[in-house]
Amino acid sequence: MKKCLIVDKMHESIVPLLSEIGYEADYHPQITRQEVLEIISQYQGIIVRSKLKIDQEFIEYANQLQFVARAGAGLDQLDEAALHARNIHIFNAPEGNRDALAEHAIGMLLNLLNHINQADQQIRTGIWNREGNRGVELIGKTVGIIGYGHMGQAFARRLVGFGVKVLAYDKYRQNYGDAFAREATMATIFQQADILSLHVPLTEETNFLVDESYLNQFSKNIFIINTARGKVIKLDSLVSALSSGHVQGAALDVLENEKLDQLSPEQQITLNELQQSERVLFTPHVAGWTFESYEKINQVLVRKINALDLA
Template identity: 55%
Template sequence: MKVLIIDQMHPSIVPLLEQEGFGVDYRPDISRKEIMETISAYQGLVIRSKTPMDRPLIENAQNLEFIARAGAGLDNIDLEYLEARGVKLYHAPEGNRDAVAEHVIGMLLSFFNNLFQADAQVRKGIWDREGNRGIELAGKTVGIFGYGNMGSSLAKRLSGFDVTVLAYDKYKKGYGNEYVEECSFEKIQEEADILSLHVPLTSETRNLFTPQVIEGFRKPFYLINSARGELIKFDTLNEALQNKKIKGAILDVLESEKFQAMSASQKLSFQRLSQRENVMFSPHVAGWTFESYEKINQVLVAKITGKWPIDQS
């Protein structure tokens, strides 16, 4: 079986696949036009997010048996047409769930303790203890919206911080355990001090967090988004931060992550957001560690070959 890899991957992907008997063409610099011209020669395709896996491309892949997505998100793939064609789809949220959880914890602790501000001030000779007084996590209630790989990994890591963890997932039941209390979204709206988003981007979740949903929270809260930026618009964030319904925003993802492609209104709204002191950003790297880069390959190959689950300890 021949496999084409069209994105930059950890170098372990080629020997991992070859050891399982696959013929591998590693072409991270291939253009979409070249993919369209050559895809019919392959039974497998390994991707990140270079180009949409849309109907025109899949129609050219007459011999395609599977697509393997090195990561978690599937919003760049025509899932309905893939299913209609009988093409298997693999992805690897298990490979970067630990990285996402650690990143969320790291950003939250940094935000609550003013670490970036304090570091910058001390480097300039400013010794401001009162201005950098921190907030403790202990005693807070953390709401997790979406209890899949990322949400459950975060709940586990929060267990040592003496917090109450509530989780809501529309499509799961019976997941309450020693780390988390399963609950309704209304209970999260009633009790959460911190809300962390962990759902995929779908037609259902796009712009899900409207001003009306934010207004439904009983008390001001801190928002963490390491899932997909399109879950909440820049304008909604600015409005909620302005009227203090959101006390602070910790964002690893943005409504639009290509600055040059932002509309004029998005650029203006992002500029307002970026000037707020109670907003922290990172460039969509929550799941992007040295370890996860390699673990994603191991998960993908195990799924492709029917050897999943594997021991990642």
């Protein structure tokens, strides 16, 4: 029987699901990196979430490894080139949490446009301010989606009933326009978008993609949603754009550094400025993190692992 090591906390269904396709699963969510390196040579597969970086050093120890399965969508913790060089398969599970992320993005957008969180907090402190919480309607707006994979498509589908125009840009796809979004150039999105939603992975190319130069290219004063990766947006540039009014509001599920007790002095200053803005909405990297997606991610990964073994 093949063996699979699980090094992060997963939904309890993962062990029986792997057993059904012929894998002995060792579930060790508290294991350290050093402990993993000492035993990984025994395993044909490993399932990770975020705590373990799969780099060249790791691969040198993993002489039987056939696959790395990432319990989520992003692959920025994996050295993809090194894994491919060793013919080690990479699986992720965007199909498992795309619906959760899309619903969360819609919720954040509606909250931001209608000041729902702000109004709730004001009323709790005895403030009844109707004019200060006058909302902005979504209908008639143009939404620009950057990255039209599983997440971008799921978000576009949720927008259909709101009477918006959806433009999608994806550098690595062709002929991807569909019933939910029109394929567009970045120039068109810069010119027409009222709302920008980011759905790209974190790579060298997208690291701080949204900086001052990027934001200055928008013709309109926009709203931004980021449910992708924190480092896609340069947050000090966002602070400046919020201050100037070129960004009217930002919904951030992710941050440059999500270890809030380990911020650099510069990161702390930037976060403090964002925290003080009533036009910024935060959630703690939970856009794809629902009770349902927690289990669906397992189902997606095991289906892909099984397909590898059947090939």
